[in-house]
Amino acid sequence: MSDTPLLRASRLFKRFGGVMAVNDVSFAVQEGQILALIGPNGAGKTTTFNLISGTHGPDQGEVIFRDRRISGSRPSQIAQQGLARTFQNLQIFGEMTVLENVMAGCHLQGTAGFLAAALRLPKAGAEEKRMRGQAMSYLEQTGLAERAHDPAGSLPFGQQRLVEIARGLAVQPQLLLLDEPAAGLNRTETEELDRLILRIRDQGISVLLVEHDMNLVMAIADHVVVLHYGSKIAEGSPAQVQANPDVIAAYLGDDWAAPPRREAADA
Amino acid sequence: MKRLLIARLGSPNLIAFLIMALGLAAAPVFIDNNYIITVLTIIALFTMLTIGLSLLMGYAGQISLGQATFFGIGAYSMAIFSTRLGLSPWLSLLAGMILAGGVAYLLGMLIFRLHGHYLAMATLGMNIILYLILTQQVDWTGGPSGFRGVPDLSIGGMTLSTDTHYYYLIWFFALITIALSLNIVNSRVGRAMRALHSSEIAAETLGIDTGRFKLQVFALSAAYSALAGGLYASFLGFISPSSFTINASIKIVLMAVVGGLSSIWGATFGAAAILVIEQWLRTAIKSLVPGASGEQEIIAFGLILMLIMIFMPEGLVTGAGKALRARIARRKPERAQPAGG
Numbered sequence: 181m182s183d184t185p186l187l188r189a190s191r192l193f194k195r196f197g198g199v200m201a202v203n204d205v206s207f208a209v210q211e212g213q214i215l216a217l218i219g220p221n222g223a224g225k226t227t228t229f230n231l232i233s234g235t236h237g238p239d240q241g242e243v244i245f246r247d248r249r250i251s252g253s254r255p256s257q258i259a260q261q262g263l264a265r266t267f268q269n270l271q272i273f274g275e276m277t278v279l280e281n282v283m284a285g286c287h288l289q290g291t292a293g294f295l296a297a298a299l300r301l302p303k304a305g306a307e308e309k310r311m312r313g314q315a316m317s318y319l320e321q322t323g324l325a326e327r328a329h330d331p332a333g334s335l336p337f338g339q340q341r342l343v344e345i346a347r348g349l350a351v352q353p354q355l356l357l358l359d360e361p362a363a364g365l366n367r368t369e370t371e372e373l374d375r376l377i378l379r380i381r382d383q384g385i386s387v388l389l390v391e392h393d394m395n396l397v398m399a400i401a402d403h404v405v406v407l408h409y410g411s412k413i414a415e416g417s418p419a420q421v422q423a424n425p426d427v428i429a430a431y432l433g434d435d436w437a438a439p440p441r442r443e444a445a446d447a
Numbered sequence: 448m449k450r451l452l453i454a455r456l457g458s459p460n461l462i463a464f465l466i467m468a469l470g471l472a473a474a475p476v477f478i479d480n481n482y483i484i485t486v487l488t489i490i491a492l493f494t495m496l497t498i499g500l501s502l503l504m505g506y507a508g509q510i511s512l513g514q515a516t517f518f519g520i521g522a523y524s525m526a527i528f529s530t531r532l533g534l535s536p537w538l539s540l541l542a543g544m545i546l547a548g549g550v551a552y553l554l555g556m557l558i559f560r561l562h563g564h565y566l567a568m569a570t571l572g573m574n575i576i577l578y579l580i581l582t583q584q585v586d587w588t589g590g591p592s593g594f595r596g597v598p599d600l601s602i603g604g605m606t607l608s609t610d611t612h613y614y615y616l617i618w619f620f621a622l623i624t625i626a627l628s629l630n631i632v633n634s635r636v637g638r639a640m641r642a643l644h645s646s647e648i649a650a651e652t653l654g655i656d657t658g659r660f661k662l663q664v665f666a667l668s669a670a671y672s673a674l675a676g677g678l679y680a681s682f683l684g685f686i687s688p689s690s691f692t693i694n695a696s697i698k699i700v701l702m703a704v705v706g707g708l709s710s711i712w713g714a715t716f717g718a719a720a721i722l723v724i725e726q727w728l729r730t731a732i733k734s735l736v737p738g739a740s741g742e743q744e745i746i747a748f749g750l751i752l753m754l755i756m757i758f759m760p761e762g763l764v765t766g767a768g769k770a771l772r773a774r775i776a777r778r779k780p781e782r783a784q785p786a787g788g
């Protein structure tokens with residue numbers, strides 16, 4: 181691990197009307213780390229993701245990624261820097277095939293514009309073939325190769341989550357943000373996801389994970405940050421966080437034990 | 448060059464394309480009727496216009512109720528550049544496309560900040576402004592009474608003069624437009640456009656510069672429309688502002704909707720269907736309701752649009768294609784592979 185972190189979020193604030201969705205949140209993701217961002221419903225986890233990925237701009241604070249300030253940039257520019265994400269409320273391209281979804285994720289790996297595409301220049305053809313191969317390899321990694329040619333919208337919920345992960349991998353990011361990837365998955369699927377996330381980390385991609393499934397978090401996270409009502413109330417190793425009285429209080433106070441019902445977060 | 452363009456299209460598209468090209472090439476041999484040849488030529492023009500709109504609305508998700516603006520820019524560029532500025536007709540055609548594309552790009556920078564209804568309004572406004580310019584700038588445009596004496600195009604010393612010449616020329620360009628558009632749709636940029644249509648937020652986070660794509664597609668659709676406009680001006684030799692009003696824009700929307708917004712073939716079909724119905728209505732309404740005027744035609748089109756939106760919101764070609772695929776899939780439980788186009 182190098183001493184400068186891969187990503188540093190400094191004193192982020194975001195208010196929606198009367199709600200302080202994110203209230204002075206700072207943390208850092210080290211290279212090669214799986215960092216879990218946890219907290220009760222409405223704690224501000226998705227909003228934090230939106231601030232990092234550029235979907236929303238922070239009211240205050242900044243995000244530094246690979247020594248560059250990314251807050252204030254467009255999401256597409258942030259993606260170009262090597263940051264990809266998935267969405268809690270799925271943002272799949274439902275009418276496109278699973279393969280096309282992932283090939284859309286390969287967008288930055290290509291350069292062919294309208295002219296090259298319209299005239300089918302040899303360069304564009306070669307690029308297309310390469311992207312198809314890359315996309316297929318991401319589908320194989322995520323166990324979706326069988327469904328490559330199905331419309332993505334026709335897949336069951338759990339597999340649509342995997343399509344988003346494959347699509348995010350196709351960006352070839354250095355940091356992948358996963359917003360509740362296990363929501364809606366059954367036991368075995370969650371265990372497979374477990375292994376998938378570890379494999380992703382082992383490829384050198386750092387992971388920032390929002391997750392309600394505590395077993396998953398405890399099993400794979402290197403570091404945990406806990407949010408509550410928009411504020412950071414604790415951080416540390418999974419064991420440290422689990423033993424933290426503030427964290428326990430936050431969870432007992434809320435219906436943490438119940439599975440999250442609300443899927444319609446913003447994004 | 449045509450062969451090169453289409454050689455690598457997906458095979459169902461390639462077969463459909465070849466059948467269509469052969470049919471169109473042979474048609475004048477069997478049809479000895481100038482009226483029908485002219486209607487077919489107009490279908491080719493509206494195919495280009497509708498494909499432009501279909502790319503914009505169906506693939507990039509941006510509304511335009513003002514496509515006739517660029518049709519008009521193309522037509523008047525052909526007329527004015529070739530007669531007043533002394534450019535050759537071919538250069539005038541090209542200049543019109545570049546001008547329309549440039550205007551679209553600049554206007555897009557202003558109006559694509561708007562969404563939904565506001566964007567629709569802005570494009571309508573753009574069309575109204577063009578109409579005002581065309582009717583007011585009499586010295587350049589000939590004003591409301593139109594512009595006479597648009598020169599004919601010529602190929603290798605042969606001046607195109609007959610309806611059949613223009614039939615071949617304009618369908619040649621329409622087919623090229625179809626081929627290029629099919630290629631675009633099934634490419635990296637095509638995926639980016641469809642992604643942006645489906646979820647702009649997700650497309651952005653994949654590194655797709657959605658703002659730039661919208662502008663590029665708008666400019667492309669404008670260039671297609673201007674191509675149609677320039678060819679139209681040479682074909683008729685006479686143009687007037689009334690061909691480039693909001694009514695024409697709405698007709699293009701109707702064609703795109705009838706064919707299905709996300710379908711290049713649908714756009715062709717929609718253009719043909721609406722123009723044939725229009726011709727038929729003109730005679731049918733007159734014999735059914737003596738003394739009927741253009742108003743009835745508009746009412747009939749309104750009804751068609753409503754019925755399609757209610758029963759087949761994806762348009763006839765896309766909707767029918769889906770129904771067919773669903774049927775085949777039920778009979779044979781195999782995976783259907785949706786082909787683009």
Ligand SMILES: Nc1ncnc2c1ncn2[C@@H]1O[C@H](COP(=O)(O)OP(=O)(O)OP(=O)(O)O)[C@@H](O)[C@H]1O
Binds near residue numbers: 199
């Ligand atoms: N776009 C928005 N507009 C208004 N309020 C919002 C918006 N996004 C989030 N909020 C509010 O901000 C707070 C934090 O929401 P956020 O979605 O970030 O929580 P979360 O931790 O992801 O919750 P969950 O576990 O339910 O997904 C909530 O009170 C939510 O209602």
Ligand SMILES: [Mg+2]
Binds near residue numbers: 226268
């Ligand atoms: Mg959330």
